[in-house]
Amino acid sequence: MSQNTSSSALAPTAVEPDQDGPGTFAGLSRAMRTIWGNRKARAGLILLGVFLLMAALAPLVAPYSPTDNTFERNLDPTSAHWLGTTAAGEDVLSQIIYGARISVLVGFGAGGIATAIAVLVGLSWGYVTGWLGEVINFVVNLFLVIPGLPLMIVIATYLSNGGISIIIVVIAITGWAWGARVLRSQTSSLRSRDFVTAARFSGERPGRIIFREILPNMTSIIAGGFFGSATAAILAEAGLEFLGLGDSTVVSWGTMLFWAQNSNALLTGQWALLVAPGLCISLFATSLTLINFGIDGISNPRLREGSTGR
Amino acid sequence: MRYALRRFGLFALTLWAAVTLNFALPRMMPGDPADAAVARLAQNGPVDEATRAAVEAQLGIPDGNLIEQYLTYLGQVVRLDFGVSYTFYPQPVAELVGDALPYTLILVGAVTVLAFCLGTLLGVLAAWRRGSWLDALPTVSGSFINTFPYFWTALLLLFFLGYGLHWFPTSGAFSPTAWPEWSLTFIGDALYHAILPAVTMLVTSLGGWIIGMRNAMINTLGEDYVTFAEANGLRGRTVALRYAARNAILPNLTGFGLALGGVVGGSILVEQVFQYPGIGYLLFNSVIGQDYPLMQALFLMITVSVLVANLIVDLLYGVLDPRTRR
Numbered sequence: 299m300s301q302n303t304s305s306s307a308l309a310p311t312a313v314e315p316d317q318d319g320p321g322t323f324a325g326l327s328r329a330m331r332t333i334w335g336n337r338k339a340r341a342g343l344i345l346l347g348v349f350l351l352m353a354a355l356a357p358l359v360a361p362y363s364p365t366d367n368t369f370e371r372n373l374d375p376t377s378a379h380w381l382g383t384t385a386a387g388e389d390v391l392s393q394i395i396y397g398a399r400i401s402v403l404v405g406f407g408a409g410g411i412a413t414a415i416a417v418l419v420g421l422s423w424g425y426v427t428g429w430l431g432e433v434i435n436f437v438v439n440l441f442l443v444i445p446g447l448p449l450m451i452v453i454a455t456y457l458s459n460g461g462i463s464i465i466i467v468v469i470a471i472t473g474w475a476w477g478a479r480v481l482r483s484q485t486s487s488l489r490s491r492d493f494v495t496a497a498r499f500s501g502e503r504p505g506r507i508i509f510r511e512i513l514p515n516m517t518s519i520i521a522g523g524f525f526g527s528a529t530a531a532i533l534a535e536a537g538l539e540f541l542g543l544g545d546s547t548v549v550s551w552g553t554m555l556f557w558a559q560n561s562n563a564l565l566t567g568q569w570a571l572l573v574a575p576g577l578c579i580s581l582f583a584t585s586l587t588l589i590n591f592g593i594d595g596i597s598n599p600r601l602r603e604g605s606t607g608r
Numbered sequence: 609m610r611y612a613l614r615r616f617g618l619f620a621l622t623l624w625a626a627v628t629l630n631f632a633l634p635r636m637m638p639g640d641p642a643d644a645a646v647a648r649l650a651q652n653g654p655v656d657e658a659t660r661a662a663v664e665a666q667l668g669i670p671d672g673n674l675i676e677q678y679l680t681y682l683g684q685v686v687r688l689d690f691g692v693s694y695t696f697y698p699q700p701v702a703e704l705v706g707d708a709l710p711y712t713l714i715l716v717g718a719v720t721v722l723a724f725c726l727g728t729l730l731g732v733l734a735a736w737r738r739g740s741w742l743d744a745l746p747t748v749s750g751s752f753i754n755t756f757p758y759f760w761t762a763l764l765l766l767f768f769l770g771y772g773l774h775w776f777p778t779s780g781a782f783s784p785t786a787w788p789e790w791s792l793t794f795i796g797d798a799l800y801h802a803i804l805p806a807v808t809m810l811v812t813s814l815g816g817w818i819i820g821m822r823n824a825m826i827n828t829l830g831e832d833y834v835t836f837a838e839a840n841g842l843r844g845r846t847v848a849l850r851y852a853a854r855n856a857i858l859p860n861l862t863g864f865g866l867a868l869g870g871v872v873g874g875s876i877l878v879e880q881v882f883q884y885p886g887i888g889y890l891l892f893n894s895v896i897g898q899d900y901p902l903m904q905a906l907f908l909m910i911t912v913s914v915l916v917a918n919l920i921v922d923l924l925y926g927v928l929d930p931r932t933r934r
Contacts, residue, residue, distance in 0.1 A: 432618070439622045439918065442866065444629070445910045447876055451895050452633070452903065476866065480859055487929070529755060536757050537877050541892065555760065559881075564767050572767060576760030583755030594823060 329517070329596045339592025345585035353398040360392040364549040372566060381570045384554075385561030393549050394574055400550035401582055404466055404535040409528030411470035416477030416527075417513075417520055423478065424485025425508045438482075441475035450534060454543040465544060469531045477523040484519055488512050521593040525586040536579050551575035611926045619919045626911045630904060631681050690905035695897035701905045704890060711781050712886030715802050716875045717868075719809045724864045727817020728857065734818060735825035735856075736848045746818050754815030759877035762808045766881060769804065776804045779883040805882045809875065813867075820863060824856035831855075858929055865921030866914065 333339045352359065362369075366388060373383040381390035423434040450468050488494060489512065497507050513520075538544045539552025542560075546553050554575040558564075563571045646660055684690065690701035730750075734743040753761075770778040782788065782798045828834060829852050837847045876888035883889065887906060894902040 435618065436621065436625070439618070439915075440625055440629070442914065442918065444626075445907070445914060448891055448907060448910060451876070451892070452907070479862060483859060483862065483925075533755075533757050537759060540757075540759055540877065541880065543895075555757075555763070559763065564763070564771055569767070572763060576757060576764070579757050579760065580752070580755040584752055587751045587755060 332595050333589065333592035336592035336595055338588045339590075339595075342585045342588025342590075342592070345581065346589065349398050349582050349585065350402060352395055353402040356396045356399060360389075360395040362389040362392045364388065364393045364396040366392075372568065374568075375570055381574055382568065384557060384571060385563070386557070390554075390571055390574060393554055394551070394578055396549045397551040397554060397575065397578065398582075400462060400535065400548060400552075401532050401579065403462060404469065405528040405532040405582070405586070407466040408469040408473065408531035408535075409524055411466070412474040412527040412531070413477060413520065413524040415470070415474035416481060416523060419474070420478035420481025421485050421508050421513060421516075424482040425489055425504060425512065438475050438478050441472070442479065444472060446472040447534065447537065450538055451541065451543055454538055461545060462548065465535055465538065466531075469534050473527055473530055473534070477527060480523065481516065481519065484516055485512055488515060518594050518596050521596075522590050525590050525593070529583045529586050532579060532583055551579050612923060615919060615922045615926075619915065623912065623915055626915060627682070627685055627908065628678075630908045630911065631678060633907075634900060634904065685908070691901040693894075693902045694899040695893060695902070696899075701902050704902060705887070705905055705909065708885055708887050708890045711884065712875060712879070712888065715806060715884070715886065716809065719806050720813070720867050723810050723813045724817055724860075724867065727814045728821045728860055730814075731818045731821025731860075732825055732848065732853050732856075734822045735829060735852075736844075738826065743822075746815075747822060750815030750818040752815075753811055754813075754819070756812055758808060758812040759881055761812050762805070762878050762881040765804050765808055777801050781885050801884075805875075805878050805884055808878055817860065817863075821856065821860050824859050825852055828852045828856040854928070858925065861924060861928070862921055865917045865924075868917045 334343070367384075367386045369379065369383045369387045369389060371383060371387045372385055373379055375382045379389050379391065381394065383389055384393070419434060419438060423431060423438065426434070449472055450465075453468050454465065485508075494507060494511055497511050502511075535544070535550070536552035536555070539546070539548075539550055540555045540559075542556050544550070544552065546556060552575075554571070558568070558571045558575070563569075646655055688702055690705075692698050693701050693704055696704055727750075730746045734746050737743055766778060769775045777783070777800065781801050782794065783801075788794065831852075834847060834852050837851045838844075842851075875884075875886060876892055878884070879886045879888035880892050887910075891903065891906045891910075893899070894906060
């Protein structure tokens with residue numbers, strides 16, 4: 299994977315995001331090429347692909363059913379059970395493979411919803427002034443001050459066994475405000491730039507200025523925000539499940555850690571049960587972070603590999 | 609000045625809304641919390657009518673209409689009277705919170721400030737020396753460790769350094785034989801118990817600050833005024849710190865304000881793993897025990913601390929970036 303000189307030469311040398319955002323199809327494929335041209339991002343995309351395949355093909359790839367508890371308990375890794383078995387007698391590897399489904403679902407579901415709300419609110423907020431801005435400021439501040447994890451914990455307790463869709467909604471609702479704030483500060487400094495002033499004086503409507511003039515300049519921040527939200531959602535879901543507040547009959551990496559701690563894997567030395575789910579969570583999150591490195595290069599050519607920076 | 613006054617006004621309004629939300633939240637939830645709470649109390653012995661009435665009053669079930677309940681609640685909040693805990697009956701909630709607060713504030717507060725300063729500095733360095741090992745090492749290791757679920761890092765440290773090597777205590781904030789007091793022995797003991805939780809939080813949060821600062825810094829390094837300053841022959845360090853870093857720090861500062869506010873509620877998982885008797889552990893226990901008065905008080909406290917931190921950041925923003933004042 300390290301031989302990439304030919305493909306990074308394919309990366310466009312000068313994209314001017316002010317005039318040509320990646321909204322068009324040509325822009326999109328160019329953006330994809332920029333991302334793929336970045337070595338870190340390519341590693342991230344491949345890693346993400348592995349997890350997506352794992353989630354999609356779980357019934358085909360997993361050696362056993364994740365809830366089949368007919369095996370010998372607390373087995374160390376063997377040839378029949380590569381990662382051993384749990385205290386309840388389930389195959390750890392099969393649980394790891396099936397667990398990818400929950401993380402993919404929560405990460406992309408909650409991350410997507412949170413990002414959509416953040417873009418809508420953040421950009422409008424950064425652009426408008428006067429009482430409307432104050433109203434938005436008020437609402438966002440409210441959502442910011444609701445402490446995310448504690449709120450999730452409380453709601454999850456009330457709605458015990460409410461299913462994964464409720465967890466997705468709760469994580470999205472508590473997770474969009476931060477992104478909106480970051481986008482606001484970027485917008486409010488962009489709105490005094492010349493091209494925005496020009497658009498305003500030429501009589502364009504605010505909605506068009508916000509979403510056609512300002513938005514394309516922030517693709518990297520928004521895409522970064524999406525992958526950031528997805529990462530946060532994956533970690534939040536794992537945390538909730540680890541505390542035993544999710545649906546503990548669901549097989550996810552978080553519940554695996556919950557049962558590992560409950561069955562004293564710490565004391566019995568079952569390191570695989572402890573290491574594997576956590577490593578999967580962080581590798582999945584790492585893949586999203588790596589992709590972000592390539593996304594940074596879309597709107598900021600200076601961040602592309604091979605450019606000298608200064 | 610008008611900017612500051614407006615921020616204060618908004619702060620007061622948000623504070624009121626947060627307090628009201630805290631009142632409304634338990635009432636919007638399905639189920640009858642009072643029944644659950646009384647059932648919980650009944651496990652410790654028979655519950656008389658007066659206690660039941662008190663529980664119901666606390667949760668605002670029967671007495672008076674919603675407005676009367678709301679006014680009573682506001683009065684209680686002003687007097688910092690949060691009633692009596694169910695799980696630690698009959699200890700007052702305020703006392704429990706007061707006992708737990710110092711542990712969290714000192715531990716998480718110190719770690720957060722340290723992580724922000726160290727991470728921001730490393731981020732500036734990484735951006736300025738882009739492409740060198742000073743960039744690669746903190747960025748790559750930071751972004752990988754940053755994706756560790758922090759309760760997992762805590763579990764691993766506990767597993768290897770606590771249970772495996774017996775280097776550090778595995779639970780609590782001080783030895784069972786010690787008693788909280790202002791003596792060197794106790795402080796040493798408490799610091800010893802704080803090492804693993806502190807290392808966990810420092811290691812897992814550092815990467816975020818490094819990468820956030822590095823990215824913002826690289827963006828400002830591409831701005832015309834930085835190129836101009838460089839072309840004018842200003843020294844590299846002056847350009848990096850006075851021109852680029854000063855502007856690049858703004859997004860990170862927003863994050864810092866929120867992180868500082870989140871200190872009180874953000875350590876739930878770490879405190880749970882190490883059974884560290886701080887606010888997070890208390891909140892976890894209150895939720896597990898359906899201890900609504902304790903939960904509400906903790907919620908309010910966490911919320912108010914985030915609000916205050918936000919206000920300070922907003923004011924700082926106005927000082928550092930005049931454009932936001934328009």
